[in-house]
Amino acid sequence: MQREVIVRFAPSPTGYLHIGGARTAIFNWLFAQKTCGKMILRIEDTDAERSTQESIQGIIDSLKWLGITWDEDPYFQSQFINEHLAAARKLLESGNAYKCFCTKDELDRKRQAALKRKSDLRYDGTCRNLTLEAVAEKEEAGIPYTIRMKVPRGEGSVRFEDIVYKTIEYKYEDIEDFVIVRSNGQPLYLLSNAVDDIRDRITHVIRGQDGLSNAHRQILIYRALGAPVPQFAHMSLTLDPQKAKISKRKHGELVAVHFYREHGFLPWAFVNFLVLLGWATPESREIFSREELIEAFSLQGINRANSIFDVRKDDPKYFTDPKAISINAHYLRTLPIEEIEPYVRVEMEKAGIWDPEYENTKHSWFLDTIELIRGRFHVTTDFGSRGRAYFSDDFPIEPRALKKNILKHPELKKWLPMLADRLQALESFSVTETENVIREMAAEFGVKPGVLINGIRTLVTGQLAGPGMFDVLIAIGQHRVVKRLRRAPALFDKL
């Protein structure tokens, strides 16, 4: 019988979760969901120097926001150091590892020299064949040592089938005797990670392609420890437009998951975008609900070529990959209104324009208004900025709109207040009634209705463009519309 699938996401808490990590987490999660398997969250915090509590929390928050779930509580790799060291001892005893007394300085010197000669940078195996006596002697003398894996020599190779990259083969002669325990007694990633995966009975290691050149070394550890080797699925990397690996250092917040949360992305829209980076179905389908994506997901759909996250640092039109924005906008206008309601609320609270009545007496008005304006928004933050006038009397008038729709037509200075009077007199403030009033007035003054309509739009919403004007008037309401129209003269007077 096939064993239950167990995967893990194993971030090192040295900063926020960036999109590369998020992709890895998403693919692991999808695979677990697809196979009804388990996903473990393991915090690889063995680098005490760089690990921070803040970053652990940040990563967990980002994962939760994305909607990624895992089984069991997250645990910390540092809790299992003794287990890692026990494995190292076992490797030592079985002759699969040896103590290396070379100092860092010596190794550095050799590496530099090799660099200069433009030759091999790998460890030369100085301590590989030390006699038992020599080892004992050095130990007695208190010389610190690292533990290195004793990679088989001679003909032969490590070969494995990667689910994404197919057959991968490394000759023994190309693999150096890598260090698994530091001279201060701390285990290293290659060891810890493998030992943890063995204990957790991980069946599938799904990680970035940068792990591909670790796989063969870890397989050596698995074998020497007599443990079954998991299946590997290495995913192509996400690069920036300059084809450089994305990094916190270079790109800052732009590649942080929390940045997208703060900039009005719907979490699922972001997941949907991310999953399309380096993965596709045979139909190139693009939009998936959660259930649909799990259903459609397959490791075979992962692309071998790296993909580019098309961030545009100083692009005035798109603050991030246009496709990400487009997918977000798609969800924003098509999701059931109740699903986006909470995200809108958050933005309005941030903008200081939230009214608790929107959840009580004004609830249906609130939903109708979101429905009215969401079609042309890209991110939820738009509700607090471009959509501000619908919810607050304190909103700015866009300079371009002011210029084009108001100031260009000086007659509006007296027409708009007149219109305010007529609208105020209306008994039924409806789409048809308001439209009649406005069109009649346009005819009366011999102007195109658009002149009045656009003037009204700017005065009432502060915007250059927006939904159908008469719907807008109803949404904003008779009282507020009248009040805003009466401000027209003031706009001219300011000049």
Place this chain on the structure above:
RNA sequence: GUCCCCAUCGUCUAGCCUGGUCCAGGACACCGGCCUUUCACGCCGGCAGCAGGGGUUCAAAUCCCCUUGGGGACGCCA
């Protein structure tokens, strides 16, 4: 320098395994048009790609080789 991986429109990709149905399909972006009081949406249309060179074959985006380009690894980081 050594090893590993990759290569289709500007970007994300389908097609490649199992050659012909591909003078290469979709999406985003861009450009035009329709709709419209505006802007979006929607619809219609357009621009744009098999890195290059050799082979194999009746036939190559698809198979093989080389070149070039890109990425990753080569840490007592993870």
